[in-house]
Amino acid sequence: MRTGARQAHGEDDARGAQExxxxxxxxxxxxxxxxxxxxxxxxxxxxxxxxxxxxMLVMLEQGLGGPDHVIACFRAWQKQRExxxxxxxxxxxDNARTWQQAFDHSxxxxxxxxxxxxxxxxxxxxxxxxxxxxxxxxxxxxxxxx
Numbered sequence: 001m002r003t004g005a006r007q008a009h010g011e012d013d014a015r016g017a018q019e020x021x022x023x024x025x026x027x028x029x030x031x032x033x034x035x036x037x038x039x040x041x042x043x044x045x046x047x048x049x050x051x052x053x054x055x056m057l058v059m060l061e062q063g064l065g066g067p068d069h070v071i072a073c074f075r076a077w078q079k080q081r082e083x084x085x086x087x088x089x090x091x092x093x094d095n096a097r098t099w100q101q102a103f104d105h106s107x108x109x110x111x112x113x114x115x116x117x118x119x120x121x122x123x124x125x126x127x128x129x130x131x132x133x134x135x136x137x138x139x140x141x142x143x144x145x146x
Contacts, residue, residue: 005057033057034127035074037110041120046116056110056122063102073099074126 031129037053064070076095107122
């Protein structure tokens with residue numbers, strides 16, 4: 001990637017993080033979402049738990065196109081992890097790949113917003129019915145299932 005393109009991409013990330021932080025500050029904690037991002041690790045502040053996790057959700061929604069698509073992509077990613085690509089149709093495979101890219105990007109930007117960056121996991125939790133599906137991301141790019 002050329003230096004100018006890298007700089008423009010970095011500026012887009014910074015602008016997206018600023019927009020996500022502003023959105024998180026504007027919306028009250030009383031909003032009930034079908035999903036959440038939980039942070040785990042050392043040195044996580046209350047601000048991190050409140051603002052950074054909300055900012056990550058905003059970036060996921062911006063990257064995936066809203067709550068319905070967030071859920072569809074997450075479920076496809078979860079299905080891929082459980083049964084492999086052989087049992088998935090093309091839309092599900094595309095959604096799973098889109099989820100992974102959006103989650104990794106959002107978590108990477110959110111990691112830069114932490115009060116004390118370090119070994120932090122971002123855990124996506126789907127709160128629909130009895131669902132207990134999660135997606136983990138560790139600073140450094142280690143993606144795992146919890």
